[in-house]
Amino acid sequence: xxxxxxxxxxxxxxxxxxxxxxxxxxxxxxxxxxxxxxxxxxxxxxxxxxxxxxxxxxxxxxxxxxxxxxxxxxxxxxxxxxxxxxxxxxxxxxxxxxxxxxxxxxxxxxxxxxxxxxxxxxxxxxxxxxxxxxxxxxxxxxxxxxxxxxxxxxxxxxxxxxxxxxxxxxxxxxxxxxxxxxxxxxxxxxxxxxxxxxxxxxxxxxxxxxxxxxxxxxxxxxxxxxxxxxxxxxxxxxxxxxxxxxxxxxxxxxxxxxxxxxxxxxxxxxxxxxxxxxxxxxxxxxxxxxxxxxxxxxxxxxxxxxxxxxxxxxxxxxxxxxxxxxxxxxxxxxxxxxxxxxxxxxxxxxxxxxxxxxxxxxxxxxxxxxxxxxxxxxxxxxxxxxxxxxxxxxxxxxxxxxxxxxxxxxxxxxxxxxxxxxxxxxxxxxxxxxxxxxxxxxxxx
Numbered sequence: 001x002x003x004x005x006x007x008x009x010x011x012x013x014x015x016x017x018x019x020x021x022x023x024x025x026x027x028x029x030x031x032x033x034x035x036x037x038x039x040x041x042x043x044x045x046x047x048x049x050x051x052x053x054x055x056x057x058x059x060x061x062x063x064x065x066x067x068x069x070x071x072x073x074x075x076x077x078x079x080x081x082x083x084x085x086x087x088x089x090x091x092x093x094x095x096x097x098x099x100x101x102x103x104x105x106x107x108x109x110x111x112x113x114x115x116x117x118x119x120x121x122x123x124x125x126x127x128x129x130x131x132x133x134x135x136x137x138x139x140x141x142x143x144x145x146x147x148x149x150x151x152x153x154x155x156x157x158x159x160x161x162x163x164x165x166x167x168x169x170x171x172x173x174x175x176x177x178x179x180x181x182x183x184x185x186x187x188x189x190x191x192x193x194x195x196x197x198x199x200x201x202x203x204x205x206x207x208x209x210x211x212x213x214x215x216x217x218x219x220x221x222x223x224x225x226x227x228x229x230x231x232x233x234x235x236x237x238x239x240x241x242x243x244x245x246x247x248x249x250x251x252x253x254x255x256x257x258x259x260x261x262x263x264x265x266x267x268x269x270x271x272x273x274x275x276x277x278x279x280x281x282x283x284x285x286x287x288x289x290x291x292x293x294x295x296x297x298x299x300x301x302x303x304x305x306x307x308x309x310x311x312x313x314x315x316x317x318x319x320x321x322x323x324x325x326x327x328x329x330x331x332x333x334x335x336x337x338x339x340x341x342x343x344x345x346x347x348x349x350x351x352x353x354x355x356x357x358x359x360x361x362x363x364x365x366x367x368x369x370x371x372x373x374x375x376x377x378x379x380x381x382x383x384x385x386x387x388x389x390x391x392x393x394x395x396x397x398x399x400x401x402x403x404x405x406x407x408x409x410x411x412x413x414x415x416x417x418x419x420x421x422x423x424x425x426x427x428x429x430x431x432x433x434x435x436x437x438x439x440x441x442x443x444x445x
Contacts, residue, residue: 005444006031006258008249010236010273013041014426015414016264017216018072018433019440020223025075026441029227031256033249035235038213039220042386043426045211050380051300051339054211057384058296059322059341060426061174061310062206065194069430070206078217081210083327087112088205092122092166093369094314102312109200122166130158131167138189139197147395148185150176170312173319173345176423177292177390184398187423207309207327231256236265239277239411246279246408260443262436264414266388281407285400289417294389295347297362298324300380301338305366305373316365317350318342338376347385355383390424391417404432404439412436 007023009016012034020030038044045056062069062082073079087105091098100121104112114135118128134157145153150172154164169180175191176183195203208215220230240248240255248257263270271286297318304325311321324339342362344350350358359381367374391397401419404412414436416428 005260007260007262007440008033008256008258009262009264010249011035011041011264011415012039012230012232013264013415014043014069014072014429015041015416015433015436016262017219018068018430019262019264019414019437020228020433021072021075021219022434022437023440024223024226024228026437027226028441028444029229030223031229031231031258032223033231033234033236033251033256035233037232039216039230039232040213041429042389043212043429045213048298048380048382053298053300053324053339054214054328055298055341055382055384056208056212056296058294058386058389059320059343060208060212061320061322062208062426063195063202064204064206065198065202066206066425066427066430067202068434069426072430073215073217076215076217076219076222078210078215081208081215083207083209085205085207088116088203089308090310090312091308092312092314094316095368096371099314104203109203110197112200113196113203117167120167123163127160127163130160131163133157134159135192135196138192145185145189146399149395150180150183150185150188153185153188154180166314170314170319175425176393177294177345178392179346182392182394184393184395186395186398187393187421190421191423205310209328236273237276238273239279241277241279244280246410249273260410260412260440262412262414262433262440264433264436266415267391267417268388270413279408281411283406285402288400289397290392291388292345292390292392293347293351293385293387295344295350295358296384296386297342297344297358298382298384299338299340299342299359299362299366299378301340301373301376302379303376304338305370305376306338306340313365313369316369317344317347317361318365318369319345321366351385351387355381358383393423404436409443412439 007030009030009032012032023030048055089103092100102116104116172180234251236249238250267286267289274283309326320343322341403419414432416424418432420428420431422428
């Protein structure tokens with residue numbers, strides 16, 4: 001009975017793949033429909049034609065707390081393509097100087113995180129004590145902050161401008177891809193709780209040694225061998241209704257029919273499909289979502305300019321610089337010494353600038369942060385703009401992020417934008433796919 005049910009999954013990003021793997025593992029044969037010719041959604045990689053280096057559609061930093069995404073990689077047999085650090089060690093830079101390290105490597109887990117903060121020299125003793133008091137308050141109190149922004153939350157707990165600019169705002173940008181003025185305090189609270197009060201392995205930094213596409217491994221064989229289907233270059237344009245019942249989806253070339261449908265596409269794309277379909281139910285909330293961009297810049301120099309895998313930058317558009325030579329395993333060309341990935345989160349102010357303008361800004365900032373870099377020669381550069389990188393999780397948006405189930409009994413939602421209780425990350429995407437699959441299985445049962 002269960003094996004005969006057809007489940008259509010719209011979108012082969014991480015959420016869609018997660019849902020498909022979960023369903024296939026439970027003897028349901030999913031039908032995946034992907035509008036592009038490759039999987040992964042925004043988490044994909046490609047070969048740079050000039051350098052033969054594999055580059056991602058934006059450098060991703062994973063954490064040990066990404067349990068659902070990591071479990072997905074285990075099922076796909078690519079878990080060995082990850083490099084696990086023993087804690088966190090990040091140097092912070094601002095114009096001409098290395099200011100401080102955030103270092104948790106001496107002790108694992110909660111103790112290490114708190115000691116790392118206490119040893120963070122950008123904060124005074126008073127500021128450190130207030131920061132620790134803030135963190136402990138979030139752990140002890142069951143108070144809700146659903147109407148607050150992160151900025152409101154920090155002010156409420158007496159975090160001053162120095163603490164905010166040197167510690168809390170970089171953390172917010174890194175995890176929520178937006179400034180403290182706009183982000184939901186409730187989600188930020190979850191981030192802090194997971195970082196400071198979870199298992200010791202949850203606070204480890206994880207670097208992918210391979211490109212994001214390679215981390216998916218032979219996922220297609222996994223699905224197909226279990227009886228599923230995958231259709232690329234298949235954009236879903238509308239839902240098919242029969243007597244007001246949802247029975248399938250329509251693409252340009254073919255109609256697909258199924259008993260259940262999982263939409264694993266972003267809210268703006270889902271809204272387009274819903275509007276064309278005259279679908280009943282409450283979907284008005286879809287128009288309220290907006291997006292925060294990320295710009296990723298890859299630079300190749302004739303020599304190394306940084307020694308650490310990951311570097312935090314203060315007072316610049318660049319927030320993070322990753323040393324790809326130290327992170328990647330076999331995905332680079334040895335002929336080029338210095339290869340770096342730069343991340344600019346919440347990049348609204350730069351997203352409309354040209355590639356050359358962005359490169360010039362980045363080189364100027366790198367030279368101000370690391371004066372020795374002025375003697376290096378830029379060999380090659382790539383700029384990747386992801387205008388719709390993540391949703392902006394404001395307090396208002398957090399309240400309307402939908403659960404998997406919808407008003408339509410056989411339609412389910414997945415995606416990092418849904419109400420996973422997490423920021424819009426790979427973990428949120430993987431978790432949402434699992435939730436959607438479990439909802440389908442429960443409905444079938």
